[in-house]
Amino acid sequence: MKYLHAMIRTNYPEESINFYTQGLGLNLLSKRDFEQGRFSLIFLGEDENSPMIELTHNWDEREYSQGDQFGHLAFRSENIYKVCEQLQSMGVAILRPPRDGHMAFVKDPNGISIEILQQGESLPVQEPWASMENQGSW
Amino acid sequence: MKYLHAMIRTNYPEESINFYTQGLGLNLLSKRDFEQGRFSLIFLGEDENSPMIELTHNWDEREYSQGDQFGHLAFRSENIYKVCEQLQSMGVAILRPPRDGHMAFVKDPNGISIEILQQGESLPVQEPWASMENQGSW
Numbered sequence: 031m032k033y034l035h036a037m038i039r040t041n042y043p044e045e046s047i048n049f050y051t052q053g054l055g056l057n058l059l060s061k062r063d064f065e066q067g068r069f070s071l072i073f074l075g076e077d078e079n080s081p082m083i084e085l086t087h088n089w090d091e092r093e094y095s096q097g098d099q100f101g102h103l104a105f106r107s108e109n110i111y112k113v114c115e116q117l118q119s120m121g122v123a124i125l126r127p128p129r130d131g132h133m134a135f136v137k138d139p140n141g142i143s144i145e146i147l148q149q150g151e152s153l154p155v156q157e158p159w160a161s162m163e164n165q166g167s168w
Numbered sequence: 169m170k171y172l173h174a175m176i177r178t179n180y181p182e183e184s185i186n187f188y189t190q191g192l193g194l195n196l197l198s199k200r201d202f203e204q205g206r207f208s209l210i211f212l213g214e215d216e217n218s219p220m221i222e223l224t225h226n227w228d229e230r231e232y233s234q235g236d237q238f239g240h241l242a243f244r245s246e247n248i249y250k251v252c253e254q255l256q257s258m259g260v261a262i263l264r265p266p267r268d269g270h271m272a273f274v275k276d277p278n279g280i281s282i283e284i285l286q287q288g289e290s291l292p293v294q295e296p297w298a299s300m301e302n303q304g305s306w
Binding site (some may be wrong): 031034039054055075076078082084086094095098103105107108113142145147 | 170171174213214219221224232233234237238243244251259279280285287
């Protein structure tokens, strides 16, 4: 059995694609519009053989509810500081800054919690992250 | 950037491990108990290099809420009928039976929607699945 993808419903397809590609460095693998059903399916990931994030955009938008049963999606980065700098430059709040050079949390444009982990050993502790406080929840 | 895992909170760790291992055929990769924080982290997947499902079990259990912003986790199976038979034999309701030999939906013990897809071409349409009706929602 192969794990294929996690699906998230979005009312913000462009912002979400931007978050996962420009922000997290995934590739936009496909975007298909279903005229009759009035929805689009968007797949993001390293490549078609890696597990992906599927975004479902219903054109007739409605409000979705958040629950805490589903926790987060996690990604591993080669340089957690660079990813957080890039996200911050895009206006994404770094809710749990990488004070320890190891772990950070943000939210995607749909409010889904995203964990970012440093590959291998933690990076040396570094400002401005080291003294940055937590914001909100994740 | 590498997608690592999707995290789900569970009050039913044993039932959940059983669902993902006996039901879906994933491997139990690790289970760590954190005495001081009173929680356990359980990782399931093909192997340590594949994306995983992380289960978080807080020993002081509380009720979690379901939202529809997060949609589902999807898996690809070599034989969708065998997986559905196995799940059914474990008492799991097949909410969207694989009538088309291609797609089925169930829920994990935590109420998380699970999509099961047939690898490659759809299997020939086959009873009892072909005439089995949908149940509930997913």
